[in-house]
Amino acid sequence: MTSAVDTDLQAGFDATIAAGDRIEPRDWMPEGYRRTLVRQIAQHAHSEIIGMQPEGNWITRAPSLRRKAILLAKVQDEAGHGLYLYSACETLGVSREDLTRQLIAGAQKYSSIFNYPALSYADVGTIGWLVDGAAICNQVPLCRTSYGPYGRSMIRICKEESFHQRQGFELLATMMRGTDEQRAMVQESVDRFWKPALMMFGPPDSQSSNTEQSMAWGIKRHTNDELRERFIEMTAPQAAALGVTLPDNDLDWDEFWTVVKGGGPCSAQRIAHRKRAYDDGAWVREAAMAFAQSEVDGLAQRVSRDQEADR
Amino acid sequence: MTSSEWPLYEVFVRSKRGLNHVHVGSLHAPDDAMALRHARDVYTRRSEGVSIWVVRSDAITASSPDEKDPMFAPSGDKVYRHPTFYEIPDDVPHM
Ligand SMILES: [Fe+2]
Ligand SMILES: [Fe+2]
Numbered sequence: 001m002t003s004a005v006d007t008d009l010q011a012g013f014d015a016t017i018a019a020g021d022r023i024e025p026r027d028w029m030p031e032g033y034r035r036t037l038v039r040q041i042a043q044h045a046h047s048e049i050i051g052m053q054p055e056g057n058w059i060t061r062a063p064s065l066r067r068k069a070i071l072l073a074k075v076q077d078e079a080g081h082g083l084y085l086y087s088a089c090e091t092l093g094v095s096r097e098d099l100t101r102q103l104i105a106g107a108q109k110y111s112s113i114f115n116y117p118a119l120s121y122a123d124v125g126t127i128g129w130l131v132d133g134a135a136i137c138n139q140v141p142l143c144r145t146s147y148g149p150y151g152r153s154m155i156r157i158c159k160e161e162s163f164h165q166r167q168g169f170e171l172l173a174t175m176m177r178g179t180d181e182q183r184a185m186v187q188e189s190v191d192r193f194w195k196p197a198l199m200m201f202g203p204p205d206s207q208s209s210n211t212e213q214s215m216a217w218g219i220k221r222h223t224n225d226e227l228r229e230r231f232i233e234m235t236a237p238q239a240a241a242l243g244v245t246l247p248d249n250d251l252d253w254d255e256f257w258t259v260v261k262g263g264g265p266c267s268a269q270r271i272a273h274r275k276r277a278y279d280d281g282a283w284v285r286e287a288a289m290a291f292a293q294s295e296v297d298g299l300a301q302r303v304s305r306d307q308e309a310d311r
Numbered sequence: 312m313t314s315s316e317w318p319l320y321e322v323f324v325r326s327k328r329g330l331n332h333v334h335v336g337s338l339h340a341p342d343d344a345m346a347l348r349h350a351r352d353v354y355t356r357r358s359e360g361v362s363i364w365v366v367r368s369d370a371i372t373a374s375s376p377d378e379k380d381p382m383f384a385p386s387g388d389k390v391y392r393h394p395t396f397y398e399i400p401d402d403v404p405h406m
Binding site: 024 | 328329330331362389391392393394397398400402403404405406
């Protein structure tokens with residue numbers, strides 16, 4: 001049953017979307033729109049956080065101080081991206097704590113790409129070039145997504161992503177100028193990451209149940225296949241400049257669905273690691289709150305003592 | 312001694328959907344609701360905004376200008392956080 005008020009609200013929302021305007025947190029929005037955004041932004045935030053793991057493993061093993069500092073800065077950025085996105089998601093009335101718990105419980109997903117291992121140091125370069133490259137391709141149109149806070153966090157993120165892709169490409173270019181063994185390492189890494197990177201854009205349009213509604217709501221601006229094609233086109237000349245061969249583009253969608261459902265090579269490890277970090281951090285969160293409370297109590301005590309003395 | 316002066320509020324205006332609220336100034340008001348009305352009258356007389364936030368100035372914790380150097384020093388020597396730090400040949404597109 002829909003009341004006249006509801007119809008007015010819906011009409012206002014539809015008009016805002018139709019005008020290409022943004023929806024802001026205090027605006028009325030259909031429940032489905034809100035739910036879709038929570039799911040998508042949370043999944044996006046989780047991906048940034050889980051995405052720190054494959055590369056984080058290489059920070060201590062990167063071959064020079066310069067490379068360590070760069071990789072540390074990149075992984076630190078990804079933590080920041082996660083936080084921007086959790087805060088955008090919280091404007092929709094959910095809590096970050098709850099989202100984290102849902103991730104750990106397996107009730108919310110993250111990008112399939114982070115379920116693959118980073119086996120060699122060349123993977124650090126490949127991840128920057130292809131994985132961050134694909135992320136950029138996906139995120140640039142999201143700067144114009146219909147939900148204001150999400151679009152604004154994407155603008156911040158896109159600005160920062162540029163260095164991620166460039167450091168990866170530069171790392172690979174350096175290795176390609178090295179020995180035959182190094183060149184082989186780069187090619188082997190690209191061979192492993194190419195298809196999983198293409199799968200980051202999600203299932204083919206024919207299997208993507210949410211795309212049509214998301215586009216009607218202005219949450220998504222392009223279909224998965226459109227973005228995937230764009231990425232392939234942009235990447236081909238970069239691969240040629242680098243001197244690597246890209247594998248074919250035939251994707252195994254059964255593999256994709258297996259990985260999405262938690263059956264990827266590192267899925268269990270990623271979640272276990274996240275859970276451990278969350279559990280191990282509990283005492284820090286509690287101690288910080290206890291300290292803040294003791295400051296408040298201390299101040300209250302000093303004030304009442306002073307009042308006492310004034311009498 | 313109690314002051315009869317109304318508390319100070321900071322005012323933030325969103326000029327257009329899609330943009331962040333931006334600090335535009337401050338004003339005095341007896342309470343939150345009045346602060347909002349005053350903000351409308353003082354800062355949006357020419358449709359400068361579609362949304363206003365007001366927050367009591369004493370609720371804001373700010374970094375100190377004297378500490379500007381130590382506060383922001385950690386990012387000063389990290390040039391590698393900028394894309395221009397990396398040399399990419401001119402003929403490599405889209406990067
Ligand atoms: Fe990121
Ligand atoms: Fe990144």
